[in-house]
Amino acid sequence: MTVVSIKSLLAGRVAQGSEVEVRGWIRSRRDSKGGFSFLALHDGSAQAAIQVVAPGELANYQADVLRLTAGCSVIAKGVLVESQGKGQSFEIQASGIEVCGWVDDPDTYPIAKKRHSFEYLRTVAHLRPRTNTFGATTRVRTVLANAVHRYFYEREFQWINTPLITASDCEGAGEMFRVSTLDLMNLPRTEQGAVDFGADFFGKEAFLTVSGQLNAEAYCLAMSKVYTFGPTFRAENSNTSRHLAEFWMVEPEIAFANLDDDAALAEDFLRYLLTQVLENCEDDLAFFNQFVDEGVLARAQKVASTPFERMDYGDAIKILEKSGKKFEYPVRWGLDMQSEHERYLCEEHVGGPLIVTNYPKDIKAFYMRLNDDGKTVAAMDVLAPGIGEIIGGAQREERLDVLDMRMAEQGLEGLEWYRDLRRYGTVAHAGFGLGFERLLNYITGMENIRDAIPFPRTPKHADY
Amino acid sequence: MTVVSIKSLLAGRVAQGSEVEVRGWIRSRRDSKGGFSFLALHDGSAQAAIQVVAPGELANYQADVLRLTAGCSVIAKGVLVESQGKGQSFEIQASGIEVCGWVDDPDTYPIAKKRHSFEYLRTVAHLRPRTNTFGATTRVRTVLANAVHRYFYEREFQWINTPLITASDCEGAGEMFRVSTLDLMNLPRTEQGAVDFGADFFGKEAFLTVSGQLNAEAYCLAMSKVYTFGPTFRAENSNTSRHLAEFWMVEPEIAFANLDDDAALAEDFLRYLLTQVLENCEDDLAFFNQFVDEGVLARAQKVASTPFERMDYGDAIKILEKSGKKFEYPVRWGLDMQSEHERYLCEEHVGGPLIVTNYPKDIKAFYMRLNDDGKTVAAMDVLAPGIGEIIGGAQREERLDVLDMRMAEQGLEGLEWYRDLRRYGTVAHAGFGLGFERLLNYITGMENIRDAIPFPRTPKHADY
Numbered sequence: 011m012t013v014v015s016i017k018s019l020l021a022g023r024v025a026q027g028s029e030v031e032v033r034g035w036i037r038s039r040r041d042s043k044g045g046f047s048f049l050a051l052h053d054g055s056a057q058a059a060i061q062v063v064a065p066g067e068l069a070n071y072q073a074d075v076l077r078l079t080a081g082c083s084v085i086a087k088g089v090l091v092e093s094q095g096k097g098q099s100f101e102i103q104a105s106g107i108e109v110c111g112w113v114d115d116p117d118t119y120p121i122a123k124k125r126h127s128f129e130y131l132r133t134v135a136h137l138r139p140r141t142n143t144f145g146a147t148t149r150v151r152t153v154l155a156n157a158v159h160r161y162f163y164e165r166e167f168q169w170i171n172t173p174l175i176t177a178s179d180c181e182g183a184g185e186m187f188r189v190s191t192l193d194l195m196n197l198p199r200t201e202q203g204a205v206d207f208g209a210d211f212f213g214k215e216a217f218l219t220v221s222g223q224l225n226a227e228a229y230c231l232a233m234s235k236v237y238t239f240g241p242t243f244r245a246e247n248s249n250t251s252r253h254l255a256e257f258w259m260v261e262p263e264i265a266f267a268n269l270d271d272d273a274a275l276a277e278d279f280l281r282y283l284l285t286q287v288l289e290n291c292e293d294d295l296a297f298f299n300q301f302v303d304e305g306v307l308a309r310a311q312k313v314a315s316t317p318f319e320r321m322d323y324g325d326a327i328k329i330l331e332k333s334g335k336k337f338e339y340p341v342r343w344g345l346d347m348q349s350e351h352e353r354y355l356c357e358e359h360v361g362g363p364l365i366v367t368n369y370p371k372d373i374k375a376f377y378m379r380l381n382d383d384g385k386t387v388a389a390m391d392v393l394a395p396g397i398g399e400i401i402g403g404a405q406r407e408e409r410l411d412v413l414d415m416r417m418a419e420q421g422l423e424g425l426e427w428y429r430d431l432r433r434y435g436t437v438a439h440a441g442f443g444l445g446f447e448r449l450l451n452y453i454t455g456m457e458n459i460r461d462a463i464p465f466p467r468t469p470k471h472a473d474y
Numbered sequence: 475m476t477v478v479s480i481k482s483l484l485a486g487r488v489a490q491g492s493e494v495e496v497r498g499w500i501r502s503r504r505d506s507k508g509g510f511s512f513l514a515l516h517d518g519s520a521q522a523a524i525q526v527v528a529p530g531e532l533a534n535y536q537a538d539v540l541r542l543t544a545g546c547s548v549i550a551k552g553v554l555v556e557s558q559g560k561g562q563s564f565e566i567q568a569s570g571i572e573v574c575g576w577v578d579d580p581d582t583y584p585i586a587k588k589r590h591s592f593e594y595l596r597t598v599a600h601l602r603p604r605t606n607t608f609g610a611t612t613r614v615r616t617v618l619a620n621a622v623h624r625y626f627y628e629r630e631f632q633w634i635n636t637p638l639i640t641a642s643d644c645e646g647a648g649e650m651f652r653v654s655t656l657d658l659m660n661l662p663r664t665e666q667g668a669v670d671f672g673a674d675f676f677g678k679e680a681f682l683t684v685s686g687q688l689n690a691e692a693y694c695l696a697m698s699k700v701y702t703f704g705p706t707f708r709a710e711n712s713n714t715s716r717h718l719a720e721f722w723m724v725e726p727e728i729a730f731a732n733l734d735d736d737a738a739l740a741e742d743f744l745r746y747l748l749t750q751v752l753e754n755c756e757d758d759l760a761f762f763n764q765f766v767d768e769g770v771l772a773r774a775q776k777v778a779s780t781p782f783e784r785m786d787y788g789d790a791i792k793i794l795e796k797s798g799k800k801f802e803y804p805v806r807w808g809l810d811m812q813s814e815h816e817r818y819l820c821e822e823h824v825g826g827p828l829i830v831t832n833y834p835k836d837i838k839a840f841y842m843r844l845n846d847d848g849k850t851v852a853a854m855d856v857l858a859p860g861i862g863e864i865i866g867g868a869q870r871e872e873r874l875d876v877l878d879m880r881m882a883e884q885g886l887e888g889l890e891w892y893r894d895l896r897r898y899g900t901v902a903h904a905g906f907g908l909g910f911e912r913l914l915n916y917i918t919g920m921e922n923i924r925d926a927i928p929f930p931r932t933p934k935h936a937d938y
Contacts, residue, residue: 033729111872152633159620168612169620173931177937211933212936213935225938241638241705255639427937430600438574474637
């Protein structure tokens with residue numbers, strides 16, 4: 011008797027006629043007039059359930075099998091046989107059904123019904139992975155995350171676990187979460203009456219990071235090719251379908267590289283990820299394509315197989331100005347592009363993925379490399395049909411004097427350690443950031459980013 | 475001209491006679507009386523540097539090459555040839571050396587000297603990856619992390635990103651960091667004068683998590699096999715070589731599994747990881763074995779190849795009592811074991827890795843499964859020679875009535891969602907936790923856990 015996953019069974023990895031044991035949860039039960047029952051059993055390993063035929067001769071047929079409801083956990087033993095029914099190749103002719111756990115009051119089981127709104131399912135985030143949709147999301151997420159690591163590992167990148175807690179005073183603390191062990195009912199004070207963070211755990215005010223990039227740069231300038239893949243945080247009080255307070259971000263950083271190299275890496279990386287998901291999540295993508303967004307398969311195939319166009323920001327603005335389209339937000343050189351502009355460019359103008367480069371310096375961060383025109387920086391955004399910006403990156407300013415000037419312009423001080431990287435063996439280097447949940451939404455067609463992460467954190471919500 | 479990593483060159487993946495371009499940082503320069511220079515160039519991809527022979531005929535030989543010092547970044551082009559010198563198979567006969575970045579005032583370059591104390595290097599954490607030791611640590615860390623993901627991926631586990639921010643009131647908030655956006659100079663108050671966390675970002679008091687286990691259980695009871703691999707936090711004010719405020723933890727959780735299955739998984743996993751590092755980090759492990767701890771290679775080989783013994787906690791206590799050893803801490807049934815006890819058991823008594831099972835319930839967490847004796851729980855610790863406990867795990871209490879009793883005993887309330895998992899299709903399940911930095915220290919022989927993570931966070935330290 012071999013314990014097997016339903017995924018292995020459905021993939022044909024077990025010979026017909028084998029004695030097998032499968033373990034999982036009942037999705038549905040259907041009783042035949044012939045005195046036996048069909049059980050749909052799933053175990054999370056695959057989109058599909060396996061059909062288990064429970065004969066009336068089982069000793070516990072009346073006592074147990076006929077009482078099974080959705081969500082009960084069972085261990086089924088039997089022989090793998092060719093299925094006579096439609097929709098599956100194999101089924102299990104059971105010789106034993108052991109019930110491990112019942113469902114308390116099946117009528118009030120929170121996910122008993124077949125269809126629930128995603129909004130409702132967020133209120134039972136501990137049970138929603140038992141649904142088709144969230145099981146599929148979980149599997150695609152795992153395949154995607156592993157593809158991220160594999161891509162970089164095979165290309166000799168080092169994975170750098172940059173710190174989550176930071177006391178860097180340079181990253182716009184307004185939208186950061188404070189991390190503290192101070193007793194709020196008895197706050198230590200300085201002589202001037204301010205809060206004395208010297209008495210806090212880290213000896214100064216500390217926050218949750220918004221990006222691992224600056225830290226990753228330090229390792230990039232020693233190891234040549236690095237990436238981060240970890241949680242980042244925004245304390246933005248935004249209740250939209252695109253904002254999470256806690257989300258995962260991928261940030262590669264490469265040395266001896268300019269903006270062209272960066273764009274090439276972003277394109278290759280994104281196409282690799284989509285290819286991997288297309289190859290390894292066939293059933294789950296088919297599910298999303300059928301029930302969530304019928305465009306997802308074609309879109310993923312398109313992005314995976316189409317070379318990305320490249321366009322200068324200045325040209326992009328001209329195209330938008332000449333487009334004759336009525337946009338909600340203004341279009342003018344010097345302004346940032348909104349989602350409607352990005353989507354027009356890649357969906358209507360180019361008809362595919364697009365990398366826009368060289369944005370005005372005043373709308374970009376201090377660490378992006380100043381171009382020779384003195385007005386733009388070597389920044390890029392990767393725009394994809396159906397979503398707009400999916401990756402943002404830049405060549406970094408490697409010249410200490412220019413970096414100092416840019417920091418002064420933006421009123422930034424400190425970061426001596428970051429300046430050191432330009433004092434000691436500085437090189438051209440570049441990198442980008444990819445929001446992992448945003449990409450997962452793009453691939454699955456799920457609209458709300460709260461449905462792309464197991465336990466979403468948003469304003470007023472940190473349950474479970 | 476192909477751009478190649480030094481790792482590829484040293485591995486013999488490039489044919490001799492090829493024109494190559496390598497990019498990296500100077501480790502040392504030695505000038506020959508013959509009017510040429512030997513440059514040791516490293517790029518972080520491998521432990522070793524590649525020797526670049528820069529002939530005096532280079533146009534910038536006098537102006538640039540002879541000024542090169544440790545840490546300068548260069549691009550070297552030339553032909554890969556067999557090396558005449560000792561200690562390397564290949565070298566590059568340079569046809570061009572381009573200097574990208576100089577070192578400001580080489581005499582004060584913080585890591586100019588060859589040997590620095592690890593303590594000093596922590597004060598230049600942004601530059602220490604440029605040293606042999608921290609370059610090696612970074613590479614082993616990457617190999618180990620990828621082995622973690624690969625192990626689980628190949629065995630159909632789902633990677634679950636459990637939340638970092640938690641409002642669960644059940645996890646011993648005393649050692650947790652508070653996460654907040656409240657204005658400390660103007661704290662909102664309830665009518666009773668307490669801090670009004672209802673006005674905080676999450677609408678209640680929120681903390682950084684100490685473990686993803688409870689959340690992982692919810693996914694385990696839907697997907698069968700899951701794991702977390704992410705940051706966890708302790709606000710413990712401990713300045714020891716074994717404590718970090720922020721560290722990474724691996725936590726698998728398996729359904730339809732008891733303590734035996736859990737122990738088997740822990741053993742198989744640990745042996746796999748060591749095998750992978752032995753196979754993929756040969757040069758770096760040789761470095762650690764030579765310069766840091768000459769026992770590391772033999773230890774890793776031993777653990778990778780030795781079946782783990784198993785022992786009941788009760789038997790372990792009897793062995794300790796009869797050992798005749800003078801221990802600093804008392805030995806008695808009902809007390810937790812200290813590192814000295816754990817190390818005696820595996821190093822002196824067993825002479826190899828050991829899994830101790832069935833600990834007294836009063837020293838273990840509420841969620842561990844109560845054994846039939848009513849006194850012990852199905853917990854386990856994996857003990858390894860040279861370090862003691864390396865993994866801690868347990869079968870979880872899957873029976874709602876027993877769980878409720880255990881929670882009441884420990885004065886815990888709430889966690890309705892966690893109780894739900896026992897109300898709906900509960901099954902035997904188990905899991906464990908592995909501190910990633912602790913394992914990395916074990917493998918590399920590095921003694922201080924602050925040297926196992928890129929930017930350590932400890933009391934009074936959140937720099938960089």
